[in-house]
Amino acid sequence: MLKDKPETEVLKLGLQRFSTAALPLRDRHEAWLHQDWPSFAPFYRCVPLEPFDVTADRLYLDNLLIIYSKITSQEWARDVSLIKSWSSDSLVVALTIQGEAKGTWGDIDVKTRPGSLHLADLAKNSSHVSSASQTIILIVPRALAASRGLDVAALHGVAIASHTASFLTTHLLSLRSAVPELPRSSGMMLARGVIDLLVLALAGTGRASQALVGRRGLALLARGAIDEGLGSPSLNTARLCRTLAVSRATLYRLFEEEGGVQYYIRRRRLEVARATLEDATSAEPICAIAERFGFSDAAHLSRLFRRQYGMTPSDCRAEAQRIAKQKDVQLR
Structure with a gap:
């Protein structure tokens, strides 16, 4: 039986820390194996x-789990x-910062x-040996x-x-450094950004590129x-064409159903601005929101926002x- 509990520190906005440093050496591995979810x-x-020994920061973004680990x-x-006994229908992505595995x-x-x-793929078998390492794990x-x-x-x-x-x-x-400053409502957007960067990292890399779905994969990269x-x-448009290595005609075709590239960009900016405004815990000035999401100023944001949402x-x-x-009154 473990004599002490591992250190668990809630940082902010879903970021949690798990560490075995305060435990006796004999208890550390068992504590790690039997820690509360989320756990790898x-x-x-x-x-x-x-x-x-292990120290890990764990972050949930919507239904994406990110684990920053030293082990x-x-x-x-x-x-x-x-x-069969511990199934998880998930893809594990391991980014190695220090150390190696074979x-x-x-x-x-x-x-x-x-x-x-x-x-x-957690539905398939694997075995490996890792050195002492620092990694970022995506589940x-x-x-x-x-x-x-x-x-x-x-994959x-x-x-x-x-x-x-x-x-x-x-x-x-x-992202880990910025978490305390980010509104909770940004979780879905941040998760989507992480996954699309993963798609970008895999694009054109031999066998990995075969796992991307043609035009759909390119559209996801663009988004x-x-x-x-x-x-x-x-x-x-010019910057996106350079980033994606595609022609203007190809880029335009990807966004035909969205009303065009510029319309899609404007809509996404308005969506994330609205999500920030609807976060009751955020007091970020409207002028700062406008600057953060690419509007020329608060008046520009206000004009487009009223046109899109009627307020x-x-x-x-x-x-x-x-x-x-x-809601707070109802809960009391």
Whole structure:
């Protein structure tokens, strides 16, 4: 029986910390294996190869789980019996910052190193040995991966090292730092941005590119690039064509049903601005929201917002606060 409980610290906006540092060495691995969800441990049979220690920050964005982890060396295995007893219909994406791993995923031999991105289908078997390492783990539900144009089964064992993989790592590290300043209502948008950056990292990388769904995958990449650049005044057709390496004609075809590229960009900016205004816990000035999401100024945001939603940004915020207060009274 464990004598002490592992340290669990709720940071902000869904970010949690799990650490075994305060536990006796003999209790640490068991504490990690049996920690409360969300946890990565139950998916694998693990054997430590040195005195065990782990620190992990865990972040939920909608139904996407991100785990920032520092962990000591151990063996990992996921076999048929474990798949049956502890199933998870998900794609695991591991981005290595420090350390390395070597093993077999299905019938594919893989070795990872700092800067690499590696993927595994939790419905399939794997085994590997990892050194002491620092990683970022994404656990992506299969339905979410499929909705962004990814074939989870085809990605099992894919490992790549590219500039776009490094870009995804940098983005995720910045996201962890920014979490305390981000409104809860931004979770869905942030999750979509992460998945689209993953799609971008996989595009054109041999076997991984076969797991992307043609025009649909390209459309998802375009939407991801737009969401990533919403705050930039220079977000336009020319920039998107350069980012995606496509012609203007191809880009226009992707957004025909959306009313055009510029219309889609404007709509997305208004959607995220409205989500921020409807977060009753946020007091961000409207002029700052306008600047953050690429509007020229508060008046520009207000004019487009009224045209789209039939009310001003101030009216939207006031209504959200009124509803929040009403719910609070009902709960008392």
